[in-house]
Amino acid sequence: DAGITQSPRHKVTETGTPVTLRCHQTENHRYMYWYRQDPGHGLRLIHYSYGVKDTDKGEVSDGYSVSRSKTEDFLLTLESATSSQTSVYFCAISEVPPIAGGRNEQFFGPGTRLTVL
């Protein structure tokens, strides 16, 4: 999985508790992304980062925050988890922004299965 690890791989938590998911890369790629995968929705972008301390919102960012203090780590935090945030969370990285001839593809981590009871 292209030098990307996610931790934890599985987590069960209760509504209202804070949760932090970690994505760690060893590829030194500039761009990092957090997605959630839900049946019938495919993958939806939560937040992404285009450099250390540079982040932006995706299409489903409500209830989530992110931080990137080092190139290799991108943290996703659920400040107060809700049952609607039960999902599988994927981190992805890419080397460059979209340019013709460049390596535009994203590489994905193994995922974190989060259950909020």
Add this chain to the structure above:
Amino acid sequence: AQSVAQPEDQVNVAEGNPLTVKCTYSVSGNPYLFWYVQYPNRGLQFLLKYITGDNLVKGSYGFEAEFNKSQTSFHLKKPSALVSDSALYFCAVRAPDTDKLIFGTGTRLQVFP
């Protein structure tokens, strides 16, 4: 706004037969198009991409895809399916001036022996 449609939730094909997984897109400007595959309990793996050039793109595991600008489609194909091709397939599009990929809802490919 960008969007991707995968009209089939599931595609069933017999081993050895050709397969097609459909994808249509909507984006302003020239699209960057991708196919990914997801095996059970794994992350997505990159299969192939179209950025510019030849409309027929060849990728991993014998897959190919044809970019059709007039039909705004990017269908995934393989001449002879294998049981091991059974997985979830995602089409994705990126507009040239953005950093984000938009994914389709996925198509489950089932190849029967």
